[in-house]
Amino acid sequence: MAEMRVLGSSRLMKLALRALILVVLLALIIFGLYYLLSQSYPFRWNLAFNPKNLDAFNEGLLVTLQVSGLAMIGGALLGLLVALARLSPFAILRDMGMLYVQMLRNIPFLVFILFMYFGVSKVFSAGPTVPVPLLDIEIDSRIFWGVIALSLFEASFISEIFRAGIQAVHKTQIEAARSLGMSYVQSMQHVVLPQAFRMIIPPLTGELIALVKESALLMVISLEELTLTARQLVQQTPLNFEFYAILAAYYLAITLPLSFVSHLLERKLAIGKAR
Template identity: 45%
Template sequence: MTRKQRRTWPWHLLTGLILVVVAVGIWYSTSLIAYEWRWNRVPQYFAYQAEEAQRAADYGRVEAIRDQGDDALVTLLGESGDAQVLSVARDSLQFSQGDDVAEGDVIGVNRHWAAGPLLWGLWTTLWISVAAGVFGLLLGLLTGLCRLSANPTLRHLSTLYVELVRGTPLLVQIFIFYFFIGTVLNLSREFAGVAALALFTGAYVGEIVRAGVQSIVRGQDEAARSLGLSAAQSMRHVILPQAFKRVLPPLAGQFISLVKDTSLVSVIAITELTKSGREAITTSFSTFEIWFCVAALYLVINLPLSQIANRLERRLAQSD
């Protein structure tokens, strides 16, 4: 054991002890309210076996039934002489060979694995986060450059946009965008939710970009201009690459915050991860179990994102 390890192991031990105390505290708190843990109800909200009814297309009779593993192949012979072959789960078969069937009768069901509400909510959260993040990044880059522009109109309009967005709650912005702008322009709730999140993210990204560009010494731009580069070329090839290295940590933090902010679009009836969790609770009555799973799914998204940002930051630092 090295000297550094000898100095730090008590602190690692203390960290583990604190986590154990927190876990015991959570368990004790639930015991005080006589909460009964029902983890066995949770898996069906991730994936479940869906049943699809197989129905007779016409009046007729069951001509033949042939076993095929756990399934049964049922041949129906209609009044017109047409044969219909259905594959159903053997234990769900409702008729026997020779029975008469009517149009629409359920012969049996097919079972297949399907994604549960929590997985669908996770997918919705992911694509909304990606879409809002991409548009927010582009809007923020444009806003940050406008904030530094020598043109007073661009500078004033971008400043007004940033201050309006930063000075009002995101929830209010979502309501305004969906119930006012969305109604006037006949926008879908998904479009309105992504647009509101992108506008919100763009304002903060714009300030991050502005601060990053201003952190680069003016001598860099002057040196680039003296080599014959235009202002746009200097910004693109000299200033922005250096600024990107400095703004990567706050940008990563902003996008992690965006993933969590997607929970607010549930107020306009978008079934993302948080809303899926609430709906699962109403049918399972497993409040703590579902919320712990929802929190874990958010961590599944955000922890890798944070690790990727940290690794990229280290690689960029080594390239200096």
């Protein structure tokens, strides 16, 4: 046991040292490039970090987080239903689930956004405006259709994550549940899904990272999220490098912690399987 602890602490020290070396090298490269560029390009960070500009970025950040969070919830719920349909004993449900996945995954997301906002939304806009309960969103708003487009598109990918997780649960456990008198729905609810959820959390976290990055494409429908905010600021003040560098930093501030959490969950799951 003592030897295991020594090996564990030694491994952690090696990982920490590698991380430190990587950070130092990255910092040297960044500062070196910055110094070379500053000889020919007059950086104006004092103008870029104006409180008014940062307030605009923060407002865009809130929109990005709101859209991404709601779309992840919607995509996960719909993705679970599609996964269950694809694993259903009924052929018609399996075919419908497969058709949904194949159609959505083979349409460029940019095209799908344009279709949903400039096509489908116009059909619904002919009727009265209806508020969405508890969310303070109207059915004809850009944020509503942005969430709908992201949810529907992501569900086609999330459904495959759910399906793989469910199929990873050994069939003997399902057979044992059925032998105890459980129905198909009950065996899924009480036996399969609780185990599958543990295995799909890391890839779901990775899908959330992809969703946050995909939300940048919602700028094409003039949704004022982070990317459109940066573009509007560049049009007002030609600080291209500065504003887009700040934009990249905002996205990294969202995605890097999520990536770290996903990595930790994957390692924890791998350790759990080894035991």
